[in-house]
Amino acid sequence: MSELRSHERPTCEVCQQTGATVVHKYTRSPWPVVACNSCGFVYLGLVPDYEDLSVTYAWEKQHAEEKERRKKNKLARFDALTRFRLKLGKVIDRARHERAVGPEGRVLEIGCGGSTRIPDGPTPYGIEISEGLSQKARPIFEARGGTVYHEPATSGIERFEENFFDAILMRSYLEHEAQPRLILERAFKRLKPGGTILLRSPNYNSANRFIMGSQWCGFRFPDHVNYFTPRSLKALAASIGYEFRWMNWMSLFDDNLIVELKKPVTAFVPGPSARPVEAQVA
Numbered sequence: 487m488s489e490l491r492s493h494e495r496p497t498c499e500v501c502q503q504t505g506a507t508v509v510h511k512y513t514r515s516p517w518p519v520v521a522c523n524s525c526g527f528v529y530l531g532l533v534p535d536y537e538d539l540s541v542t543y544a545w546e547k548q549h550a551e552e553k554e555r556r557k558k559n560k561l562a563r564f565d566a567l568t569r570f571r572l573k574l575g576k577v578i579d580r581a582r583h584e585r586a587v588g589p590e591g592r593v594l595e596i597g598c599g600g601s602t603r604i605p606d607g608p609t610p611y612g613i614e615i616s617e618g619l620s621q622k623a624r625p626i627f628e629a630r631g632g633t634v635y636h637e638p639a640t641s642g643i644e645r646f647e648e649n650f651f652d653a654i655l656m657r658s659y660l661e662h663e664a665q666p667r668l669i670l671e672r673a674f675k676r677l678k679p680g681g682t683i684l685l686r687s688p689n690y691n692s693a694n695r696f697i698m699g700s701q702w703c704g705f706r707f708p709d710h711v712n713y714f715t716p717r718s719l720k721a722l723a724a725s726i727g728y729e730f731r732w733m734n735w736m737s738l739f740d741d742n743l744i745v746e747l748k749k750p751v752t753a754f755v756p757g758p759s760a761r762p763v764e765a766q767v768a
């Protein structure tokens with residue numbers, strides 16, 4: 487493994503408190519899996535720097551390495567065999583995307599990889615941290631009138647005006663983001679009132695994690711830095727002001743959480759001094 491620049495995460499992204507305990511059974515050196523002492527949220531206490539995610543540790547390389555590692559593992563092979571259920575999932579998934587994304591408007595896909603899942607109709611925009619994948623995706627977005635930015639999501643999203651997007655897709659992205667609170671706050675500003683985020687992320691509370699233990703498919707080091715449960719994801723989203731809706735209510739039996747986060751038509755500034763903000767016409 488090449489030398490990797492990394493930094494510590496001093497506070498919990500969900501409750502914003504300091505203090506966490508190492509979960510030894512899931513930690514794979516040198517990446518500590520920790521649980522927040524206040525709210526229980528599980529995350530990597532040490533994360534790679536964004537610069538290394540651009541090339542050195544890009545998703546496509548990580549994915550190839552992980553595949554190799556799994557081939558060697560018997561339990562993980564069993565897990566792969568039961569993945570027929572995911573095929574049905576794909577059909578349902580496409581329907582979800584079409585429902586979340588309207589026939590027109592502007593849609594942002596964060597972590598688009600080398601292509602896009604934004605259905606035909608709206609103008610697609612993408613942000614992708616891997617240099618190679620962003621170059622691959624760019625012509626696809628440009629042919630439909632949009633573009634892709636090669637940047638960390640937290641800075642890439644600031645290129646857009648407030649109330650700009652009708653919908654945002656975050657699929658297999660938020661588990662990689664060292665600053666999930668910051669990106670959800672910035673996304674909130676850039677969504678039109680009534681706009682939604684369709685979000686998919688590994689479900690730390692899935693039955694499969696209890697069965698597979700440290701071999702659970704949701705663990706990828708140091709790729710996946712957040713391990714959300716239905717409760718922690720809801721708490722994070724609600725504290726920013728989103729309305730929260732489950733898309734897979736049988737989430738215990740699903741390795742992924744699929745949720746819709748909606749910016750209310752009348753937005754509230756969260757916190758003790760909460761006050762209504764003038765509703766804006768979408």
Ligand SMILES: [Zn+2]
Pocket residue numbers: 498499500501502503522523524525526527
């Ligand atoms: Zn916490």
